[in-house]
Amino acid sequence: MQLLDLTLPTPEENLALDEALLEEAEQGNTPVELLRLWEPEAPLVVIGRASKLHDEVDVATCQDRGVSVLRRASGGASVVTGHGCLMYAVVLSYELHPELAALDVCHRYVMGRIQSALVREVPEVDLQGTCDLTLDGRKFSGNSLRCKRSHLIYHGTLLYDFDLTLIHTLLRTPPRMPDYRQQRPHESFVTNVPIARDILRKNLIEAWQIEGNAVDWPVAMTQKLVAEKYTNPQWTSMR
Structure with a gap:
C-alpha cells in the first residue's frame, strides 16, 4: 500500500480527489491500494451521498x-471537519481482498486496523455502532464507504483537537442515530481523542503497512469532478 499525504487548496478539490482516487483505481488493469491523509484548515460541512441537506444541516448558519x-460521493450522515480533524481515505482492491465484498467484514477490517492504531496510545478507544470510534461512549470518528466493481474507498474523520462547538452549531439533530447514542445531542455525544496529530498520523501509517509514497495522483480527473460536480450547487442540494 502506498501513502498519499496531500491536502489540496480548496474543499471541493479535496472531496473530488477522494472520488478520483477510486475512479482511477477502477480504470486501471492492476489492483490499487492506497492510504490518503489530509486535513482542512477551515471549517467544512460534508453531507452524505443520500443526505437531505436541510434535514441535517443548518444551512443559514453555514x-x-x-x-x-x-x-460527498459516499453514504452516511453529515459531518463537520476542519483544523484539528485528520481525514483519511483507504482505497482497497477486491481482487486482493475478496472477503471485503461483505459489508460487515469490510467495516471490521478497516475500523479494526484503525482502532488497533489508536489503542496503543489510548487503550479505551472502542468501536461502536456500525463504524464509529468512541472514547467513553463519545464519538470521535465517523466513517463511510463507496463500493464499485473492483475497488472500494473507505474514508472518515478523526477528531483530535477540533472545535466541537462547531458541530452543534452547524448541524441539526441527525435523522438517524445508532442505539448507543441514546438520543444524546451533539454536545454530549462527540469528543476529541487525546492523541497528537503527528502520533496519530504515524500510527495510521504503521497500521496500514505503507511501502512507499505515491508520486502521482489523478490531477485531470480531480479537476473534472470539481468542475462538473463539486462546484455545482445542484449536486449539493439535489435532495
Missing part, C-alpha cells in the same frame, strides 16, 4: 459564517 457545505 452561509452566515462562510462555511462551505459539500456533498
Whole structure:
C-alpha cells in the first residue's frame, strides 16, 4: 500500500480527489491500494451521498459564517471537519481482498486496523455502532464507504483537537442515530481523542503497512469532478 499525504487548496478539490482516487483505481488493469491523509484548515460541512441537506444541516448558519457545505460521493450522515480533524481515505482492491465484498467484514477490517492504531496510545478507544470510534461512549470518528466493481474507498474523520462547538452549531439533530447514542445531542455525544496529530498520523501509517509514497495522483480527473460536480450547487442540494 502506498501513502498519499496531500491536502489540496480548496474543499471541493479535496472531496473530488477522494472520488478520483477510486475512479482511477477502477480504470486501471492492476489492483490499487492506497492510504490518503489530509486535513482542512477551515471549517467544512460534508453531507452524505443520500443526505437531505436541510434535514441535517443548518444551512443559514453555514452561509452566515462562510462555511462551505459539500456533498460527498459516499453514504452516511453529515459531518463537520476542519483544523484539528485528520481525514483519511483507504482505497482497497477486491481482487486482493475478496472477503471485503461483505459489508460487515469490510467495516471490521478497516475500523479494526484503525482502532488497533489508536489503542496503543489510548487503550479505551472502542468501536461502536456500525463504524464509529468512541472514547467513553463519545464519538470521535465517523466513517463511510463507496463500493464499485473492483475497488472500494473507505474514508472518515478523526477528531483530535477540533472545535466541537462547531458541530452543534452547524448541524441539526441527525435523522438517524445508532442505539448507543441514546438520543444524546451533539454536545454530549462527540469528543476529541487525546492523541497528537503527528502520533496519530504515524500510527495510521504503521497500521496500514505503507511501502512507499505515491508520486502521482489523478490531477485531470480531480479537476473534472470539481468542475462538473463539486462546484455545482445542484449536486449539493439535489435532495
